[in-house]
Amino acid sequence: MIGGVATLPVGVAASRAAAPSLAIADLSFAEAERRLASEWDVDRSIANFDAAYYGAMPRVVHADYLEHTAWVNRNNSLFLRSALPDRRRDDVLNHSRSEVAKLIGASMDEVALCTGGTEALYALITNYRPLKAGDAVIIADVDYDEMQYAMAYLEESRGARLVRLAIPEPSTDANILAAYDRVLRDTPRAKLLLLTHLSNRNGLVPPVKEIIALAKGRGVDVILDSAQAVGHLPFTVDEIGADFVGFSIHKWLAAPLGTGGIYIRKNRQDAIAPYMGNRIRDADDVRARVLTGTINYAAHLAIPAAITFHRAIGPEAKLRHLQRLRDRWITGVEDVPGIEILQPSPAPRYGAVAAFRLPRARDWESAQEMQKRMLVRHRLMVVAKRGLDSGPAMRVTPALFTRLGELDRLVAAIREEARA
Secondary structure (H helix, E strand, O other), X not given: OEOOEOOOOOOOHHHHHOOHHHOOOOOOHHHHHHHHHOOOOOOOOOEEOEOOOOOOOOHHHHHHHHHHHHHHHXXXXXXXXXXXXXXXXXXXXXXXXXXXXXXXXXXXXXXXXXXXXXXXXXXXXXXXXXXXXXXEEEEEOOOOHHHHHHHHHHHHHHOOEEEEEOOOOOOOHHHHHHHHHHHHHOOOXXXXXXXXXXXXXXXXXXXXXXXXXXXXXXXXXXXXXXXXXXXXXXXXXXXXXXXXXXXXXXXOOOOXXXXXXXXXXXXXXXXXXXXXXOOOOOOOOHHHHOOOOOOOHHHHHOHHHHHHHHHHHOHHHHHHHHHHHHHHHHHHXXXXXXXXXXXXXXXXXXXXXXXXXXXXHOOHHHHHHHHHHHHHOOOEEOEEEOXXXXXXXXXXXXXXXXXXXXXXXXXXXXXXXXXX
């Protein structure tokens, strides 16, 4: 106790998540699957291939979150108003900010936490200062729906011109770079480009570093949507040259729901205005660039536990396991007559997200029907996605808790759907 008030719980994550039992680098695929899948308490009555939506907390992170929930509830506004001795709210939250910053190779004063990737990217896009009426903003068909809406809002609210790019298929690096070079060359007033680090539609990972350099070379700023990349693809902001990044933490880092963040390079912070005129924070504070309000503090306090768990597995080993999960089902169906596997990125630049099409589900209505059949008939959660110029697709996203038997059920279901 400190002054009669319970201290912030250390939680169980630090000791448990750092245990050697999580190391999988030297294990076979099957051994790694058994080791990782046992760390989650999830309902397996339906095999869930929708990890791109929410990663779900492993047992140890969930326990840490519950401890913080109880602590925040017990100390309530004493904590929120920084009235606790040695437990000032921002000082405690800064530990979470610092851990997130380290993860992406940034400094803490370049990172602000928020409720998720969508909020983060809305904040970056709609508050982008340098845009003038008549300037062009560029989006692609692989970009997330709401981020496309945010870019379109710049047309409505700021007089920008929206330019849309369809990523060519097959999506080789050469084809992608040629497409971006062409749209930048053909759009002399381009000012801002939205770039998706890993597409939620088909899993495409474009050559991000090269596209950012290409855009910067023409004086175009890039806002990078890393909602599916943080905790999934190891990277640092300096390696890829990013100045503005929005991301989720509750997806591939498996933190509690309602966690995300923005990164703004220190010397570019003036390019993003405070959120809706936010004056709660100083104008030179990156935290002024996100929505200010009463958040789920327990969720944010549990972020370090999730990062500890991630590091205990090993970022490279984790990615390799996710790639193996993806490869297993794709290998099992690639000989199915008429199947189309969408957008395989070159190794090692891909993750768990992928998608397929079958001849019987090439329009949106039939894709939705296939999602229903997969759920009701096969007890599998596979998601119909639209928005690609080439048409809708069925997205498959295994998680770290996915069992090999569940992947085999998916393969059997796709084969049955193809024969129907």
